[in-house]
Amino acid sequence: xxxxxxxxxxxxxxxxxxxxxxxxxxxIALHSFGAMQRVICPHCGSALExxxxxxxxxxxxxxxxxxxxxxxxxxxxxxxxxxWEIIGICWRRCVVDGIAYPWQEFLLFNPYRGFRxxxxxxxxxxxxxxANLDGAPEILDTSHHTVRFKDRRYRHFQRAxxxxxxxxxxxxWEVHVGDTAEANDFVAPPHGLSTEQSSGPDGAELNFTLxxxxxxxxxxxxxxxxxxxxxxRGIGALQPNPWxxxxxxxxxxxxxxxxxxxxxxxxVAASLHTRTVLDEQNLGFDEPLSRTLTIGRTGEPTAxxxxxSADPLDNAWAYADVMLVNLATxxxxxxxxxxSYYHGVDGGESWSEGSSxxxxxxxxxxxxxxxxxxQPQRDTSSLGDASIFALGATRSPTSFGIxxxxxxxxxxxxxxxxxxxxxxxxxxxxxxxxFERRRWxxxxxxxxx
Amino acid sequence: MNFRNVYWICAGLVLLLLVFDGAAGSxxxxxxxxxxxxxxxxxxxxRSHGTFVWFGGGYQGGK
Numbered sequence: 349x350x351x352x353x354x355x356x357x358x359x360x361x362x363x364x365x366x367x368x369x370x371x372x373x374x375x376i377a378l379h380s381f382g383a384m385q386r387v388i389c390p391h392c393g394s395a396l397e398x399x400x401x402x403x404x405x406x407x408x409x410x411x412x413x414x415x416x417x418x419x420x421x422x423x424x425x426x427x428x429x430x431x432w433e434i435i436g437i438c439w440r441r442c443v444v445d446g447i448a449y450p451w452q453e454f455l456l457f458n459p460y461r462g463f464r465x466x467x468x469x470x471x472x473x474x475x476x477x478x479a480n481l482d483g484a485p486e487i488l489d490t491s492h493h494t495v496r497f498k499d500r501r502y503r504h505f506q507r508a509x510x511x512x513x514x515x516x517x518x519x520x521w522e523v524h525v526g527d528t529a530e531a532n533d534f535v536a537p538p539h540g541l542s543t544e545q546s547s548g549p550d551g552a553e554l555n556f557t558l559x560x561x562x563x564x565x566x567x568x569x570x571x572x573x574x575x576x577x578x579x580x581r582g583i584g585a586l587q588p589n590p591w592x593x594x595x596x597x598x599x600x601x602x603x604x605x606x607x608x609x610x611x612x613x614x615x616v617a618a619s620l621h622t623r624t625v626l627d628e629q630n631l632g633f634d635e636p637l638s639r640t641l642t643i644g645r646t647g648e649p650t651a652x653x654x655x656x657s658a659d660p661l662d663n664a665w666a667y668a669d670v671m672l673v674n675l676a677t678x679x680x681x682x683x684x685x686x687x688s689y690y691h692g693v694d695g696g697e698s699w700s701e702g703s704s705x706x707x708x709x710x711x712x713x714x715x716x717x718x719x720x721x722x723q724p725q726r727d728t729s730s731l732g733d734a735s736i737f738a739l740g741a742t743r744s745p746t747s748f749g750i751x752x753x754x755x756x757x758x759x760x761x762x763x764x765x766x767x768x769x770x771x772x773x774x775x776x777x778x779x780x781x782x783f784e785r786r787r788w789x790x791x792x793x794x795x796x797x
Numbered sequence: 798m799n800f801r802n803v804y805w806i807c808a809g810l811v812l813l814l815l816v817f818d819g820a821a822g823s824x825x826x827x828x829x830x831x832x833x834x835x836x837x838x839x840x841x842x843x844r845s846h847g848t849f850v851w852f853g854g855g856y857q858g859g860k
């Protein structure tokens with residue numbers, strides 16, 4: 349007894365039927381079974397329609413040349429985990445303000461999933477994937493023409509008369525070159541909703557399509573096309589706004605981070621023990637100054653502020669070369685600090701710049717015993733000058749003062765953190781607004797139109 | 798990397814900077830010349846030669 353062959357779990361893959369064009373004799377592959385309403389020969393453009401017997405009857409003879417589309421007929425690709433085949437290609441275009449905006453629509457078919465539309469805009473290179481709407485949108489009574497479908501609101505983007513300019517392959521409706529429909533596009537990026545109204549001998553027809561933005565690289569990879577996809581330009585009508593992708597999370601984060609900033613800034617300020625280590629005034633410029641002093645807590649880093657002032661200072665300068673030597677480690681830091689004040693009248697307008705006081709903030713100064721050495725210098729141009737009390741005259745300094753403060757509060761750290769925490773969300777909002785402005789520039793509601 | 802992650806990273810970094818360097822001020826302060834000085838064994842005074850050279854008097858400021 350012959351053993352029975354094991355039962356197959358799945359049926360064989362659907363086989364495509366191949367027929368010849370009744371006009372040019374070119375091979376035509378058919379895939380969409382009973383859903384097909386019209387077949388346009390890809391070779392000559394002749395229109396054929398199925399008869400009751402299933403055979404194709406020549407409806408209209410044509411002799412146009414085949415034109416290459418962005419994706420070829422019968423190409424297969426996997427989008428969102430489903431394998432699709434392009435069974436029909438339809439080129440359409442609309443004219444706005446005398447400029448033609450063409451696009452190509454690819455009818456995708458999967459025997460288990462039905463039909464989808466892959467749409468490529470030739471004018472900006474963006475792609476969308478569409479499916480028939482399982483219902484009808486609700487028209488909302490708002491100032492901006494808006495519709496709602498399944499809790500999502502779509503704002504009207506543009507209205508145009510779409511004209512079919514080229515077709516090839518199988519279609520589920522009776523398509524002709526020259527067919528015109530009034531198309532209205534509504535957007536809720538990355539989703540969109542399109543309505544198309546056309547009139548024929550059987551009356552008016554209204555179609556709704558739900559669309560979604562799809563990246564050009566995803567399409568190209570899905571259909572295993574060589575090279576790179578056509579370059580995208582500008583902002584697509586359904587292109588997601590990257591600046592608004594996590595808008596809610598960013599603003600919530602900002603509130604949390606602001607609270608954290610408040611606590612941490614307070615903690616840092618409270619941990620400081622600000623103290624004036626040295627304060628000497630009315631010192632002469634004649635000799636270098638040398639002092640031994642204790643800065644901070646031994647071994648711990650601190651920030652110090654060194655203030656140098658000169659008196660009197662009028663259209664003159666004073667300067668000090670300062671060196672702080674850690675007596676334990678013999679590590680030294682050297683810096684200069686300047687005080688200069690200038691003023692005058694130029695072209696009838698008075699001006700001034702500088703101050704009689706200069707300050708330098710040093711960070712990471714290790715606490716311990718220090719030797720301070722200071723070499724003062726000054727503008728000597730008016731010393732001994734009898735005209736020093738004249739308006740706008742130069743008055744060279746005769747004395748200087750120094751102040752050294754340890755554990756100073758560096759507000760720049762708090763300010764920087766606050767700028768980042770508050771500034772970046774604001775920057776993101778601004779960029780998101782600019783992005784939307786660029787998107788709507790291509791709509792019927794262009795800013796400024 | 799999306800903008801949200803960039804924001805979280807930047808905010809985290811500046812808060813860490815505030816906590817760990819806000820008091821010492823190693824990064825957001827003036828960077829002076831640093832070096833080693835030597836002590837004269839005879840007199841005990843600080844000599845400015847060696848790895849750290851204090852030129853002094855180099856200022857040519859003013860208007």
